[in-house]
Every structure is written in structure tokens, then in C-alpha cells.
Amino acid sequence: xxxxxxxxxxxxxxxxxxIPANTVYExxxxxxxxxxxxxxxxxxxxxxxxxxxxWDDFSANASADEIAGFVRAVGHVARDKGxxxxxxxxxxxxxxxxxxxxxxxxxxxxxxxxLGPMLA
Ligand code: 5GP
Numbered sequence: 001x002x003x004x005x006x007x008x009x010x011x012x013x014x015x016x017x018x019i020p021a022n023t024v025y026e027x028x029x030x031x032x033x034x035x036x037x038x039x040x041x042x043x044x045x046x047x048x049x050x051x052x053x054x055w056d057d058f059s060a061n062a063s064a065d066e067i068a069g070f071v072r073a074v075g076h077v078a079r080d081k082g083x084x085x086x087x088x089x090x091x092x093x094x095x096x097x098x099x100x101x102x103x104x105x106x107x108x109x110x111x112x113x114x115l116g117p118m119l120a
Pocket of ligand 1: 010021022033034035036037038045092093099100101102103120
């Protein structure tokens with residue numbers, strides 16, 4: 001990874017229960033919660049439980065089990081929220097040029113209405 005994992009990042013604190021989150025789904029591999037500053041009617045963040053800085057770190061270093069579990073969880077949340085028929089958007093910001101603010105991998109899930117050209 002570009003930088004070592006910072007275990008004091010805000011999503012690490014949410015995973016440890018040190019900071020509250022509005023959780024919509026959790027399992028062994030993933031946690032999903034509402035974004036604190038929503039950019040769409042539905043704006044959920046899905047994060048792996050493992051300590052991965054970004055999609056780059058995760059895709060290079062996570063186990064196949066972790067990757068499968070996380071990808072399954074993202075799909076599950078979208079289906080569970082009824083977003084599939086009308087459609088939705090997934091996005092992950094990676095690093096400086098991507099505009100990543102929190103250094104724990106997260107996938108933004110946007111939906112609930114027509115989306116503009118770009119979000120987050
Ligand atoms: P990034 O820019 O890193 O892709 O996105 C970080 C996202 O995390 C932003 O959409 C921001 O609103 C959200 N966020 C930052 N801090 C918190 C927090 O403490 N709780 C929740 N639920 N979302 C947060």
C-alpha cells in the first residue's frame with residue numbers, strides 16, 4: 001500500500017464500536033452503514049472488517065475468502081435495500097487523486113433515484 005494502515009482511522013473506530021454508526025448490515029466479512037453526509041437518497045458505505053487501506057491494498061493482499069465475502073456483502077445490501085430493479089451505483093475512491101478521505105477501504109453505494117454523472 002501507499003501508506004501503512006492507520007488503525008485510528010474513523011472506520012476502524014466504527015468497526016471497534018468506539019464510534020457509533022447507523023448500521024444497515026453486518027456479517028463476518030463486512031459492515032454497511034449510512035454515510036454521515038449523504039450524496040443521494042440512499043448512500044451507504046460498505047467496508048471489509050479487515051485492515052485494508054483501499055481497493056488497491058485489498059485486491060492485492062486480502063484472501064480469496066475475504067474478497068468473496070466483501071463482494072457478496074455489497075451485492076446483498078443493494079438487493080436488501082431494493083435497489084436492483086431501478087439500478088444503483090458503486091464507487092470507491094482510491095488515494096489522493098481519487099479523493100479518498102478515509103484510509104480504510106469503502107465502497108459507496110448510491111441509489112434511490114436517478115443519479116447525476118458523478119458522486120462522492
Ligand atoms: P471518501 O472520500 O474517503 O471516499 O469517502 C468518505 C465518506 O465517509 C464520505 O462520504 C463521508 O461523508 C463519510 N464519513 C466520514 N466520516 C464519517 C463518519 O464518522 N460516519 C459515517 N457514517 N460516515 C462518515
